[in-house]
C-alpha cells in the first residue's frame with residue numbers, strides 16, 4: 004500500500020544504488036522551470052564543460068525576481084538586475100529554450116505561470132532553482148526546489164540524485180470559518196509544527212478542508228510547505244485538479260487528455276497507506292493568522308497578543324524571541340490588532356492568483372486605504388492574472404481605494420527590484436517569509452492572507468476579517 | 475570540485491537557531507552571474523553596521539564589532555558551529571558559495587534545512603549533524619578556549635577536540651565518496667546515459683503527454 008509520495012517516487016526512479024550509492028536514487032525530471040537568479044552559473048558551467056541540455060522541451064524559463072513592476076517599456080534601470088535578466092534571455096535564445104520574456108503577457112512569477120500554462124501536470128517531477136517549487140505539489144506531482152549545481156545537473160542529465168524523504172500527512176478536517184483561508188491553514192500548521200517540523204519529510208495535505216480548497220488555495224498551502232521545513236508538499240488529484248488543468252496551453256487534449264486523466268485519477272494515497280508521521284488539525288479551530296516575529300513559526304491569531312519571551316523556559320528559544328521582538332520593534336503582550344502599519348503588499352507566489360486578488364478586492368471595495376499607510380501595492384502573479392483581474396474590474400476597485408496596481412513579478416516579496424521597505428517600516432504582506440531584511444534592510448514583515456492585508460490597509464492596523472465579513 | 479582532505483580548523487560559534495539563507499547572503503548580492511566573490515558579503519547585515527550593496531568596497535565599510543566573526547580570535551575560522559535548522563529559507567546556492575568563499579570548510583549543527591544541506595555537498599562544503607548535547611558542549615568549550623580547533627577526518631568520520639575527545643559523525647556513503655575524491659556528479663550520472671535514455675523512451679510511450 005503506497006502513499007501518493009511513494010507512487011510519484013517509484014514512477015521516476017531510473018536507477019537505484021548507482022555509483023555504489025545505496026541511499027541515493029537517480030530520479031527522472033519531467034519539468035524544469037528556470038528563472039534568472041539561480042540559473043546563470045549553471046548555464047555557464049554547462050557551457051564550460053562542453054555539455055548541452057538533455058531535453059530542451061522540458062524547460063520553461065521566465066524572469067521574475069528582478070523585473071521592475073512599473074515602467075517596463077523603459078527596460079530595467081538597475082544594471083546588475085538588467086544583466087541577470089539579459090543573461091537568461093541570451094541563454095534561452097542560444098539554446099532554444101521556451102522563455103516568457105519580460106513584456107510577454109504570459110510572464111509572471113515562475114510558480115504562478117507553471118500551473119497557469121498547464122506546464123505543471125499531475126504525476127510529474129517538477130524542479131526549479133527555487134525553494135517555493137513546493138507550490139506545484141498542489142497538482143499531485145512531486146515538486147521541489149534545488150540549488151544551482153542541481154540545476155546544472157538536471158540540464159545536463161534530465162535527472163537528479165536524490166534521497167527519499169520520510170512521509171508526513173497533515174490532515175485538516177471540517178469547515179473553515181468565515182474569512183479563514185488556505186494561508187491561515189498554512190501559518191497555523193507552521194505555528195504548530197515549527198519551521199523545522201517538516202525537515203526530512205515530504206508532506207501530503209489531506210482531509211475534507213483541503214479537498215474543499217480551490218487549486219489556488221492548495222497552491223498557497225503547498226507553497227508554504229517549505230516554510231515548515233519540507234522540501235515537497237502535495238495534495239492528491241481530484242475533480243478540482245482535473246478541471247483546473249483542462250484547456251490550458253501545455254495540457255494534453257483529445258485522446259491524450261482522456262488517457263492522462265485516467266492515470267491522474269490514481270494519484271492519491273491508498274486508504275491504508277502508512278505515513279511516518281501524522282498531524283491533525285480542526286479546520287473550525289483555525290483563526291486568521293498574523294506573524295509577529297522574524298520566522299513564519301512566530302505566529303499567532305488576529306485576536307491574540309504578541310507573546311512574552313519570559314513565558315518561555317528554553318534559553319535559545321527565549322533569546323530568539325527577544326531578538327525577533329527587538330528587530331520587529333514590538334513589546335510583549337501588545338494586542339495584534341493595535342499594531343499599526345506603514346505599507347501593505349499583496350502579491351508573491353503564495354498569494355497573487357486571481358482568487359487572492361478577488362478576496363482582497365472584496366474587502367476594499369468602496370473603501371479607502373488609511374491615510375497613515377504610505378504605500379499599498381497589488382502585484383498580480385502573472386500578466387494573465389493581471390488581465391483577468393482587469394476584465395473583472397478589480398484594478399479599478401484597488402485603484403479607487405488608493406492601492407497601486409503593478410506589473411507582475413516577485414516584487415516586494417524579496418525586494419530585489421525597487422519595491423522594498425525602508426528601515427523600520429512595518430508591512431502587512433501576503434508573501435511567505437518574514438525573515439530579517441527580507442523585504443528591505445531593517446524592514447518589518449507581518450505575514451497574513453490577502454483579505455487580512457486588504458483589511459489592514461483600510462484600517463491602518465490589523466483587524467479581524469472574520470468580524471468584517473459578518474457585518 | 476576540490477578533494478576534501480583531513481584538516482584541523484579554528485571553530486567560530488554562531489549561537490542562533492534558524493539562521494536563514496537571506497541572513498547568510500542577502501538578496502542584493504544574488505544579482506551576480508558569477509559563482510565566486512560572495513565571501514566578503516557573508517552575513518552582510520550582521521557583519522557590517524552600514525547597508526551593503528554589491529559594488530561597495532568592503533574595506534571601506536564599518537564592521538560590527540559585536541558580530542562573532544569580527545572578533546579577532548575567530549578571523550581564521552574554518553569551521554562554523556551553529557544551531558538548529560541552519561540554512562533554512564531560499565534554495566540559493568549562493569549561501570554555501572559565500573560560506574566556502576569566506577573560508578569555511580565544515581558547518582556543524584544539530585540540524586540543517588534540507589536544500590541547504592544538499593547544496594553544501596555539491597560544492598565540497600561538509601555539513602555535519604551532531605546531537606544537541608554535543609553541540610552544547612562544543613559551544614561551551616569554544617567560548618572558554620581561545621584558538622579552539624577541531625580536527626575533521628572525513629574518511630574515518632571522526633571529529634577530535636583539543637583535549638583529544640572523539641565524536642563520530644554520519645555521512646551518506648555516496649556523498650562521502652564524492653567529497654573525498656572531488657568527483658563531478660554530472661560526469662558520474664552521464665555514465666548512466668543509456669539507462670536514462672531507455673527510461674525516457676518507456677515514459678514517452680506510456681505518458682506521451684509529458685513530451686509534447
Ligand code: SF4
Nearest residue numbers: 135351352413416417
Ligand atoms: S514571489 Fe517571493 S517566494 Fe515566490 S519565487 Fe518570487 S521571491 Fe521567491
